[in-house]
Amino acid sequence: MEVIIQIALNALVAGSIYALITLGFNLLYSTTRFFDLSYGAIAAVGGYIVYCLYNLLGLNLYAAIVLGILGAGALGFSCEKLIYRQLRARKASSAVLLIASLGVLLVIQSALAILFTSQFHIITRDLSAERVFTIFGGTITEVQAIIFLSAITIMLALGALLKFTRFGKAVQAIADDEEVANVVGINSEKMIGIVYFIGAAIAGAAGIATAFDTGIMPTLGLAILLKGVIAAIVGGIGNVVGGVLGAFVLAAIENTGAWFFSAEWRDVIAFLVLIAFLLLRPRGILPK
Amino acid sequence: MNNTIVWVVVALLAIGGLWWLATSGSGGTPVQTEGPFKIGVIAPLTGDGAIYGEPMRNVLVIAAEELNAMDAATTDDIELVIEDGKCDGTGGASAAQKLVNVDKVQAILGGFCSGETIPSVPIAAAGKVVLFSPSASSPALTGISPYFFRNYPSDSKQGEVLADVANKKGYKTIAFLTEQTDYATGLYNSFKTSFEALGGTVTNEEFPTANTDFRSTITKVKAAAPDAVFISTQTPQAAERILKQMSELGYKPQLFVSDVTMGEPELLMKNKALLEGAIGAEFVPDTANAKLSALMAKYKAKYGKDMPYIGYMSTTYDAAYAIVDGIKAVGYSGEALAAWSRTIANWEGASGATTIGANGDRVSGHKAEIVKDGKATLLTL
Numbered sequence: 128m129e130v131i132i133q134i135a136l137n138a139l140v141a142g143s144i145y146a147l148i149t150l151g152f153n154l155l156y157s158t159t160r161f162f163d164l165s166y167g168a169i170a171a172v173g174g175y176i177v178y179c180l181y182n183l184l185g186l187n188l189y190a191a192i193v194l195g196i197l198g199a200g201a202l203g204f205s206c207e208k209l210i211y212r213q214l215r216a217r218k219a220s221s222a223v224l225l226i227a228s229l230g231v232l233l234v235i236q237s238a239l240a241i242l243f244t245s246q247f248h249i250i251t252r253d254l255s256a257e258r259v260f261t262i263f264g265g266t267i268t269e270v271q272a273i274i275f276l277s278a279i280t281i282m283l284a285l286g287a288l289l290k291f292t293r294f295g296k297a298v299q300a301i302a303d304d305e306e307v308a309n310v311v312g313i314n315s316e317k318m319i320g321i322v323y324f325i326g327a328a329i330a331g332a333a334g335i336a337t338a339f340d341t342g343i344m345p346t347l348g349l350a351i352l353l354k355g356v357i358a359a360i361v362g363g364i365g366n367v368v369g370g371v372l373g374a375f376v377l378a379a380i381e382n383t384g385a386w387f388f389s390a391e392w393r394d395v396i397a398f399l400v401l402i403a404f405l406l407l408r409p410r411g412i413l414p415k
Numbered sequence: 416m417n418n419t420i421v422w423v424v425v426a427l428l429a430i431g432g433l434w435w436l437a438t439s440g441s442g443g444t445p446v447q448t449e450g451p452f453k454i455g456v457i458a459p460l461t462g463d464g465a466i467y468g469e470p471m472r473n474v475l476v477i478a479a480e481e482l483n484a485m486d487a488a489t490t491d492d493i494e495l496v497i498e499d500g501k502c503d504g505t506g507g508a509s510a511a512q513k514l515v516n517v518d519k520v521q522a523i524l525g526g527f528c529s530g531e532t533i534p535s536v537p538i539a540a541a542g543k544v545v546l547f548s549p550s551a552s553s554p555a556l557t558g559i560s561p562y563f564f565r566n567y568p569s570d571s572k573q574g575e576v577l578a579d580v581a582n583k584k585g586y587k588t589i590a591f592l593t594e595q596t597d598y599a600t601g602l603y604n605s606f607k608t609s610f611e612a613l614g615g616t617v618t619n620e621e622f623p624t625a626n627t628d629f630r631s632t633i634t635k636v637k638a639a640a641p642d643a644v645f646i647s648t649q650t651p652q653a654a655e656r657i658l659k660q661m662s663e664l665g666y667k668p669q670l671f672v673s674d675v676t677m678g679e680p681e682l683l684m685k686n687k688a689l690l691e692g693a694i695g696a697e698f699v700p701d702t703a704n705a706k707l708s709a710l711m712a713k714y715k716a717k718y719g720k721d722m723p724y725i726g727y728m729s730t731t732y733d734a735a736y737a738i739v740d741g742i743k744a745v746g747y748s749g750e751a752l753a754a755w756s757r758t759i760a761n762w763e764g765a766s767g768a769t770t771i772g773a774n775g776d777r778v779s780g781h782k783a784e785i786v787k788d789g790k791a792t793l794l795t796l
């Protein structure tokens with residue numbers, strides 16, 4: 128019994144990080160309709176900013192986290208403004224954008240490796256000072272609980288933003304048809320810029336969570352992006368709640384798999400889930 | 416007509432080559448009985464490996480000067496012939512070719528790297544020249560040839576030493592968390608072989624290097640409640656991640672760690688609460704050893720900097736002394752030295768007591784250690 132609860136909690140922790148990645152990715156993908164590979168690297172940047180400010184420079188933790196999220200958002204916004212928007216203005220196809228984003232991914236990864244080496248870094252706090260909660264025999268740390276609550280909060284906030292505000296309606300309109308949206312007076316370039324900032328900021332939060340939880344390295348971006356994409360496909364591309372649901376389903380399957388098989392099968396299981404969904408339910412658990 | 420000439424030339428070359436091969440071994444030339452004896456050295460003198468090759472050469476020069484300064488009754492004079500093995504296969508092979516066939520040495524010290532040593536072994540063996548490495552640690556060299564031996568323990572030795580400790584501590588089941596790399600799985604295999612021979616059981620959870628979330632694997636190990644958990648990773652960072660997640664899951668088993676973790680003082684200090692009581696095994700010479708401290712002082716005086724890689728340099732220094740002892744005992748013949756190498760037992764040097772097993776490996780060497788208060792200290796059972 129204790130084991131089942133512990134595995135469920137493990138899945139909850141892993142799922143929270145996948146959920147954050149999925150939320151941002153879903154928002155960007157459904158608005159711009161292009162698969163942005165650099166998104167994962169931007170997440171890693173968020174983690175590195177906090178690592179640098181808090182662990183290396185000794186800044187206050189909360190200030191570092193806020194700066195990390197804003198920094199990742201600003202980087203995403205700049206990439207959109209300086210690269211992707213220019214390409215879209217020239218009517219570049221989504222394949223060109225995909226390759227451009229691969230370039231951005233490589234540049235960011237290399238820059239991180241030059242600045243911080245390719246070694247793993249964990250944002251360290253005093254482990255003994257960290258509170259550990261016991262729930263029916265399973266344990267979860269304070270940081271993990273915070274990560275879980277943040278994922279849920281961001282999901283609710285983003286859902287509300289998209290559903291109940293004028294901004295949300297504009298984003299929906301762009302996602303449905305950008306040209307028609309422009310015709311009715313929506314400034315789509317400005318909106319996509321804002322969407323990029325929000326999406327990248329959420330990615331930054333995911334990167335920070337990863338840095339606290341398991342540690343970051345420059346090449347981490349692509350790995351966490353892939354998990355986020357699988358979660359998005361499982362949950363339903365473009366659906367805020369579906370993406371989060373998909374993230375937890377994926378994490379639950381992975382962690383149960385690690386119990387029955389060995390840890391080496393973890394990624395195999397994740398991709399089998401992806402293939403199964405693509406074949407049997409391509410629009411996900413909760414289609415948009 | 417032209418063909419005939421070509422064939423005559425080929426035949427002459429072949430006969431000449433065969434004659435040369437037949438006479439180039441020790442059988443063809445009379446055994447040299449008086450010094451100075453030529454000792455070949457294969458060391459990485461260029462490229463990245465030069466950081467090892469340079470101190471190796473420096474230490475051998477110190478040893479040769481000391482040996483040549485002693486009087487003839489106690490020792491023989493030696494002359495070093497140093498070749499660049501470049502820390503790779505081709506460099507090692509051409510260095511060995513030159514030493515064996517041109518300089519006609521009977522003994523070679525080196526190579527430093529496993530990579531330059533492995534291809535040198537068949538060349539030395541074909542020329543009946545003994546190859547004595549002070550540092551190559553690949554398990555692939557164990558028992559490779561009667562002409563090869565080393566006074567640095569094989570990487571696999573670690574597993575044997577730790578299996579013995581686990582057995583003496585009364586542990587019956589050990590759970591491994593093994594990274595999927597040659598080094599880490601090699602350690603697992605050697606531990607498993609030894610520990611199962613002692614009647615214990617070993618379970619293994621392998622993970623790819625990219626894996627960062629170990630929680631459910633740790634949960635699984637925790638539920639199985641083994642007597643101890645062995646963290647076998649390629650790098651200290653991977654071990655650190657596992658330790659952190661173990662602590663978060665409230666699991667504090669008896670730990671075993673590999674020498675990559677044990678040899679990282681910063682990591683031990685940073686995670687001292689988690690690692691308290693963890694057991695590992697490393698090859699560490701005792702710096703209180705009089706020969707080693709004298710060597711370190713001499714190195715600093717002669718080269719103006721601290722001697723790096725104390726473990727490797729202590730065995731390098733010993734290698735020069737040991738080979739001269741061998742020549743004194745059985746004469747300057749590769750064949751005789753190869754047979755003599757397997758009789759080395761409790762030979763006292765800067766790296767402690769050396770004993771060479773029948774497979775050519777240093778028998779002892781890895782010492783069991785335990786983490787106490789963030790420091791690796793020798794384990795006494």
